[in-house]
Amino acid sequence: MELRKMSSDGQNPLHIYKETLIPLLEENGFEVISSSEDICDHNRYITRHRFVRQTPLRPDYWQKNECPVVEVVGIPMGHHFLIIHAIVCHSAEDCVKIKIKTKEDIVCIRRKLMDEFVVKLIELLSISINDLPLELKFKILSLLPIESLFKMSSVSSLWRAITLDDQLWRILVRQHFPVFYSRGLNGEDWKSVYKEAFRNRKLLERRKSWASRGLPSSLIFPALPPSPPLLPIMGPPFLPMLPPPPPFFRDLVPEEVRNAFPNIHRPNPMSRPFMFGNPDLI
Amino acid sequence: MADNADHIDGDDNEDVRAQQNLIKIKLKSSEGGIYECGLTAAKMSDLVKNMVESLGTDAVVTTEPIILGNEAVTDAALKKIIEWVEFHWDDPPVDHDFEDEKDRRNEELSHWDKQFIDVDDQALLFDVIAAANYMDIKGLVEVGAKHICSKIRGKSCQEVREMLKITNDFTAEEEDAIHKENAWIYAKD
Numbered sequence: 275m276e277l278r279k280m281s282s283d284g285q286n287p288l289h290i291y292k293e294t295l296i297p298l299l300e301e302n303g304f305e306v307i308s309s310s311e312d313i314c315d316h317n318r319y320i321t322r323h324r325f326v327r328q329t330p331l332r333p334d335y336w337q338k339n340e341c342p343v344v345e346v347v348g349i350p351m352g353h354h355f356l357i358i359h360a361i362v363c364h365s366a367e368d369c370v371k372i373k374i375k376t377k378e379d380i381v382c383i384r385r386k387l388m389d390e391f392v393v394k395l396i397e398l399l400s401i402s403i404n405d406l407p408l409e410l411k412f413k414i415l416s417l418l419p420i421e422s423l424f425k426m427s428s429v430s431s432l433w434r435a436i437t438l439d440d441q442l443w444r445i446l447v448r449q450h451f452p453v454f455y456s457r458g459l460n461g462e463d464w465k466s467v468y469k470e471a472f473r474n475r476k477l478l479e480r481r482k483s484w485a486s487r488g489l490p491s492s493l494i495f496p497a498l499p500p501s502p503p504l505l506p507i508m509g510p511p512f513l514p515m516l517p518p519p520p521p522f523f524r525d526l527v528p529e530e531v532r533n534a535f536p537n538i539h540r541p542n543p544m545s546r547p548f549m550f551g552n553p554d555l556i
Numbered sequence: 557m558a559d560n561a562d563h564i565d566g567d568d569n570e571d572v573r574a575q576q577n578l579i580k581i582k583l584k585s586s587e588g589g590i591y592e593c594g595l596t597a598a599k600m601s602d603l604v605k606n607m608v609e610s611l612g613t614d615a616v617v618t619t620e621p622i623i624l625g626n627e628a629v630t631d632a633a634l635k636k637i638i639e640w641v642e643f644h645w646d647d648p649p650v651d652h653d654f655e656d657e658k659d660r661r662n663e664e665l666s667h668w669d670k671q672f673i674d675v676d677d678q679a680l681l682f683d684v685i686a687a688a689n690y691m692d693i694k695g696l697v698e699v700g701a702k703h704i705c706s707k708i709r710g711k712s713c714q715e716v717r718e719m720l721k722i723t724n725d726f727t728a729e730e731e732d733a734i735h736k737e738n739a740w741i742y743a744k745d
Binding site: 396397400401402403404405406407409410413414417418419420421422424425426427428429430431432433434449469472473 | 628661678679682683685686689697701702704705708709710711712713716717720721722723724725726731734735738740741742
């Protein structure tokens with residue numbers, strides 16, 4: 275209307291909205307379900323369209339068994355700018371916003387709309403790595419080297435919570451340090467077990483690397499903590515060597531037994547061993 | 557057909573498997589698309605395998621398609637999954653023994669798998685992984701997880717966020733605190 279007349283300088287904002295954005299959305303799987311007339315809001319023209327997009331969708335929409343309705347609002351700011359908002363209904367956080375300079379070349383505008391608006395809107399509605407079930411997130415994290423896992427722990431609060439889950443550390447201990455895993459938990463959590471195992475491995479590796487250069491580790495690391503368990507204990511502690519077996523069987527019998535049955539194992543002075551040709555019998 | 561049904565239970569004989577793969581069964585996506593798949597290939601999915609075993613092959617082959625109701629099983633994802641199982645159905649069975657697991661973890665993906673899983677559309681990738689998980693195809697879940705890992709490995713936090721479209725909801729202070737907490741991994745002793 276009035277705006278259209280005044281569009282001598284660059285593109286008409288409403289024209290961009292209607293002729294460029296709407297077809298772009300339609301090409302990318304959005305279907306228009308309603309559109310409202312341009313509304314005069316004081317001296318602004320606003321145009322809105324509602325869209326649905328069938329697929330692919332985020333799991334939270336599957337559960338509700340509904341298609342998200344996206345409301346797209348175009349707000350021309352004078353003749354030089356067009357602001358476009360897209361809001362996913364019932365979810366105020368899910369919105370995409372873009373500001374277009376109407377002076378720019380229409381090809382540039384189209385590309386900008388595609389890359390910075392349509393693509394982002396599709397991402398907002400689509401399944402992302404955040405939507406994978408927990409067991410798959412564990413699976414992915416457990417396949418990562420530990421350094422990358424720590425990077426993942428600071429990408430977002432969701433991923434931080436996942437990397438703090440002790441269930442994950444249990445899997446990690448099992449995969450990276452099976453010997454420690456078989457020892458089980460000893461009042462600690464699996465993350466602490468992992469830490470301990472990780473430190474031990476580092477220490478061992480360094481000692482090995484020094485040893486391979488022919489240097490005794492004790493010389494290189496005089497200030498090592500007294501005795502961190504370098505190797506996990508698998509069975510009962512190693513017993514000191516037993517003394518050589520005693521010469522007499524009776525010595526093996528415990529004192530109390532010997533006292534209770536004084537005659538069993540001691541040679542009885544009253545009885546004589548049987549001898550062929552016992553002199554008493556002769 | 558009846559002859560094949562006799563062999564249905566866990567016969568690992570290669571010829572039988574090959575012969576069974578000539579039998580086509582129908583799989584139906586959550587979007588309603590119906591796709592054909594060789595029986596042996598389809599049985600790489602434990603979900604389908606259990607279904608076939610409880611229904612009997614004849615019923616499955618001649619009548620209704622098997623419905624994969626989970627929403628991750630979109631048309632596009634199901635097509636990808638069928639492509640994968642049809643390529644891998646005669647792989648030697650994987651021993652899920654723990655000793656091998658470490659080797660399997662470190663094993664690189666085959667060239668074919670790499671090309672297969674390297675799709676431009678991330679939503680499709682996650683749908684395929686979530687669908688494979690739902691259909692219980694361990695090998696494919698592994699391929700997907702490894703692919704994502706290979707993309708994450710060696711990247712900074714910010715690069716990971718950009719790649720996986722994760723929004724950073726930490727303040728700078730919170731991020732610092734987490735880095736400090738994780739410092740033990742880089743510690744020298």
